[in-house]
Amino acid sequence: MNTREPEALVPAAVDTLPINFAILDDDGTILHTNRAWQEFGKANDIELRPDTIGTNYLEITRQAETEAARTAAAGLSEILTGDRELFEFEYPCHSPDERRWFLMRAAPFTDGDQDYVAVAHFDITERHEYQRRLEESNERLQQFASVASHDLQEPLRMVTSYLQLLEQRYGDELDEDAAEFIDYAVDGAERMSAMIDGLLEYSRVETRGNPFDSVDLEAVLDDVLLDLEWRIADADAELTREPLPTVIGDASQLRQVFQNLLDNAIEYSGEQAPRVTISAARDGDEWIISVTDEGIGIDPTDEDRVFEVFERLHSHEEHEGTGIGLALCRRIVERHGGDIWIDADSDGTAISFTLPAAQSRAE
Missing domain, CATH: 1.10.287 (Helix Hairpins)
Known part of the structure; x- marks a missing residue:
């Protein structure tokens, strides 16, 4: 067991945090608990009570009979053996009077030549x-x-x-x-x-929706252009496509996004033949995909409203549509953890959205 004074490891501010926090040595022995940990333990008469300092937290969790405790013990054991760098686990901690939920988070850290583990329990009720x-x-x-x-x-x-x-x-x-x-x-x-x-x-x-997988956006766009072949020809539309990446997502839903955005770009082209560009740019762990047209544009005050269900900026006589297309695009993009937005000016409209990049096998 490490003999270094645990107080030297813990800034005074940690003791005031409303988070149940403890420091363990590399064997799982509890070296320090903060005030919130102690008060919670006293109030609930469970393993977070302050007199557990000097005892092994791994053994405490192993002895508990609940499935949550066994899961916590397994995760903490992997942290202590170096098999993982972070363990997170949500679990219930109900009493006869109230139902509460907590998030346990454990991670190793090093101070000098000594290894420790920080354990925190967040109230996420x-x-x-x-x-x-x-x-x-x-x-x-x-x-x-x-x-x-x-x-x-x-x-x-x-x-x-x-x-x-x-x-x-x-x-x-x-x-x-x-x-x-x-x-x-x-x-x-x-x-x-x-x-x-x-x-x-x-x-x-x-x-x-389908489970996420690697999606070749080039292939997705090929399918969409095939479906819109007659519409593109009838409108005499000119499409310019830049190379598109492979992303993580639902191919069927992403196909719907491209189809809706391209259909809108053609529909709102104005009196001139539609001119549409599909492009992509890498931004960290994401790709920014853009569909840009040279059409009638969108008033900046309406750029958020068009993503709402059944919101239409034009009458049915002026332009066909249900008012759901862009709302559906936003819901799909948000399911993928991305954002979607509009950049509009007098020369047209660019609708851009982000998708998670597919990392290479080496990465």
């Missing part, structure tokens, strides 16, 4: 409860979207079918206004159907 409520909210959103898709699509199809049947059977007897009214009604039902499908897709980004 508030964060855990927020995450739980968020997951419940997302689950309710998905349930609502699924019900809406199933229960609303059928009557919409019925409305559309009967309107079209009315036009077919009595078209010769309808005047010009009546025919126009039927067209408006059919168009509205079809747009509503597209919005419902978009809402369902938006709600399933987190729950129906």
